[in-house]
Amino acid sequence: MSIRERMSGNEAVSYAIKQINPDVMAAFPITPSTEIPQMVSTFIANGEMDTEFIPVESEHSSMSAALGASAAGARALTATSSCGLAYMWEILYVAASDRLPIVLALVNRALTGPININCDHSDSMGARDSGWIQIYAENNQEAYDNFIQSFRIAEHPDVSLPFMACQDGFITSHAVENIELLETEVVKNFVGEYNPENYLLNSQMPMAVGPYANSPFYMETKYNQRMAMKNAKKVILDVAKEFEAISGRSYGFFEEYKTSDADVAIVIIGSAAGTSKEAVDKLRENGIKAGVLKIRVFRPFPGKEIAEALKNVKYAAILDRAESFSAYGGPLGSEIKSALYDAKSNCTAINYFYGIGGRDYTVEAAEGVFEELIDIMNGNKEIEQFKYIGLRQ
Amino acid sequence: MDKSIEIRWHGRGGQGAKTAALLLADVAFNTGMYVQGFPEYGPERMGAPITAYNRIGDKPIRVHSNIYNPDYVVVVDETLLHSVDVTKGLSKDGAIVINTTQDKKEIIPLLKGYEGRVYTIDAHKVSMETLGKYFPNSPMLAAIVKVADIMDKDVFLSEMEASYKHKFAKKPEVIEGNMNALKMAFEEVK
Numbered sequence: 001m002s003i004r005e006r007m008s009g010n011e012a013v014s015y016a017i018k019q020i021n022p023d024v025m026a027a028f029p030i031t032p033s034t035e036i037p038q039m040v041s042t043f044i045a046n047g048e049m050d051t052e053f054i055p056v057e058s059e060h061s062s063m064s065a066a067l068g069a070s071a072a073g074a075r076a077l078t079a080t081s082s083c084g085l086a087y088m089w090e091i092l093y094v095a096a097s098d099r100l101p102i103v104l105a106l107v108n109r110a111l112t113g114p115i116n117i118n119c120d121h122s123d124s125m126g127a128r129d130s131g132w133i134q135i136y137a138e139n140n141q142e143a144y145d146n147f148i149q150s151f152r153i154a155e156h157p158d159v160s161l162p163f164m165a166c167q168d169g170f171i172t173s174h175a176v177e178n179i180e181l182l183e184t185e186v187v188k189n190f191v192g193e194y195n196p197e198n199y200l201l202n203s204q205m206p207m208a209v210g211p212y213a214n215s216p217f218y219m220e221t222k223y224n225q226r227m228a229m230k231n232a233k234k235v236i237l238d239v240a241k242e243f244e245a246i247s248g249r250s251y252g253f254f255e256e257y258k259t260s261d262a263d264v265a266i267v268i269i270g271s272a273a274g275t276s277k278e279a280v281d282k283l284r285e286n287g288i289k290a291g292v293l294k295i296r297v298f299r300p301f302p303g304k305e306i307a308e309a310l311k312n313v314k315y316a317a318i319l320d321r322a323e324s325f326s327a328y329g330g331p332l333g334s335e336i337k338s339a340l341y342d343a344k345s346n347c348t349a350i351n352y353f354y355g356i357g358g359r360d361y362t363v364e365a366a367e368g369v370f371e372e373l374i375d376i377m378n379g380n381k382e383i384e385q386f387k388y389i390g391l392r393q
Numbered sequence: 394m395d396k397s398i399e400i401r402w403h404g405r406g407g408q409g410a411k412t413a414a415l416l417l418a419d420v421a422f423n424t425g426m427y428v429q430g431f432p433e434y435g436p437e438r439m440g441a442p443i444t445a446y447n448r449i450g451d452k453p454i455r456v457h458s459n460i461y462n463p464d465y466v467v468v469v470d471e472t473l474l475h476s477v478d479v480t481k482g483l484s485k486d487g488a489i490v491i492n493t494t495q496d497k498k499e500i501i502p503l504l505k506g507y508e509g510r511v512y513t514i515d516a517h518k519v520s521m522e523t524l525g526k527y528f529p530n531s532p533m534l535a536a537i538v539k540v541a542d543i544m545d546k547d548v549f550l551s552e553m554e555a556s557y558k559h560k561f562a563k564k565p566e567v568i569e570g571n572m573n574a575l576k577m578a579f580e581e582v583k
Contacts, residue, residue, distance in 0.1 A: 001465040006418065006419065006422040006428060032434075068494050107415070117434065118434060119499055143403075170431075170434045171431075172457065174431060174432065174434065175429055175430070175457070176415055176418045176419075176428065176429070176430040176431065177427075177428065177429050177430035177454065178422065178427050178428060178453070219523075272454060272457065274455030275455070275456050275457050275458055277455050278455055278456050358434075360458050360459050361458060362458040362459075362461065363456060363458065
């Protein structure tokens with residue numbers, strides 16, 4: 001039986017953590033993720049869970065403490081946002097190469113310069129090459145569901161990689177909405193116990209974690225990380241199938257919303273996907289074949305599958321919520337264009353930027369993008385790459 | 394209620410406009426509706442103008458943007474009428490509810506020609522008479538529930554009583570005052 005509730009995205013993730021009851025959580029507060037360690041430490045203080053909570057003096061330390069705990073054999077996690085993730089940078093790469101299945105509840109926020117506490121994806125997109133699995137949520141429900149699936153994916157012996165469970169700062173983290181929760185026993189059974197094959201506290205099998213690896217070894221380590229990331233694709237889908245059996249909610253690499261017969265589509269990550277779906281329904285009332293491809297899994301990148309999903313789409317707008325300053329596209333735009341090229345796709349991709357630093361993205365903004373795609377399709381407009389949506393000029 | 398409504402709250406940091414929006418989401422949720430309650434975030438400063446939002450309806454809510462064309466607006470602090478364009482985008486088929494000690498005819502000229510319904514309530518008076526302190530959010534919550542006809546008065550009061558009992562489990566002495574504030578606000582909003 002699912003439990004009808006209403007809560008914010010941060011509450012939903014905290015509740016999932018309580019239900020999973022991991023061994024160790026280390027955290028340092030930063031807006032808008034602060035509520036997660038705050039709520040979890042309250043649950044612990046109230047005796048509702050018995051996770052060992054380590055308050056640390058910085059994010060470099062919270063990731064280091066999670067890494068130490070995970071290496072010792074514990075199920076470990078942390079939470080952060082923005083500059084907190086930036087301050088973890090060094091240890092993100094160590095966690096991935098040490099193959100430690102740490103879970104990080106990331107509440108996406110713009111990186112500083114200028115200071116900004118609102119949502120964009122520059123924090124996690126900056127860490128896209130650090131070797132972490134990245135899964136994004138549209139709303140509080142998906143933040144909860146993704147989190148429950150996170151440890152299963154990260155800890156799978158074929159994967160053994162750290163996992164970033166991302167949701168949009170404030171937009172979902174602080175918005176109270178309806179949600180269907182699972183019973184705690186169901187969650188516990190689904191997630192199961194963590195029994196790593198190798199761990200530091202196993203005196204029967206001593207091991208080294210994070211040793212020096214010079215050129216005869218380093219490249220093989222990276223290759224193994226890549227193979228693990230490749231393996232994660234199957235595991236993500238297998239875990240999603242099992243999750244559907246307990247929840248009735250199905251997940252994949254992405255959600256295809258009315259894309260099968262669409263002439264034009266928006267490809268987007270996170271909370272703005274729902275707003276874009278609303279625009280699709282409005283346009284379809286006027287006979288315009290529009291659709292939305294919502295990317296859930298960004299690492300590993302399901303390039304072939306995305307190209308396949310877009311094969312009948314004539315013009316796709318790829319919307320990035322993070323700059324890359326290559327001056328030749330954002331992270332999502334560049335990778336999808338590369339995937340379409342490899343697939344020899346006839347779909348023309350146009351890369352836009354939106355929502356940077358929390359700039360609001362409305363149904364009307366999404367309609368504007370679709371209308372532009374229609375104009376391009378009908379030959380009434382030239383393609384303009386890398387436009388900023390809603391830029392004040 | 395058979396359609397989705399959108400509500401925008403204007404208040405000042407520390408007055409409880411965000412709390413009122415979340416309470417409204419709670420009570421609507423408890424009566425079976427789909428809800429969204431969220432504040433517009435910026436630096437948190439006591440006394441600075443803040444905005445909070447509600448979407449309430451009988452279908453799942455997918456949109457995650459601020460609200461630019463609300464059906465209803467609630468103004469928790471009347472001094473905002475001079476500095477914030479509170480009726481901006483407000484549907485003329487909807488209404489605005491303003492917390493003020495002034496007469497409605499003195500307020501209307503400040504609303505930039507808004508053609509919809511205008512309601513006022515002296516939440517200060519309601520709050521002082523029922524709670525002995527100035528907490529405008531309970532009276533304003535009752536006022537918008539009545540004006541927007543979000544739910545039946547008796548259902549609202551019984552849901553709020555349950556919610557206060559939960560919220561004020563450690564201070565049960567404030568429950569009666571808050572309930573009286575809601576009841577009085579239902580009569581006072583005009």
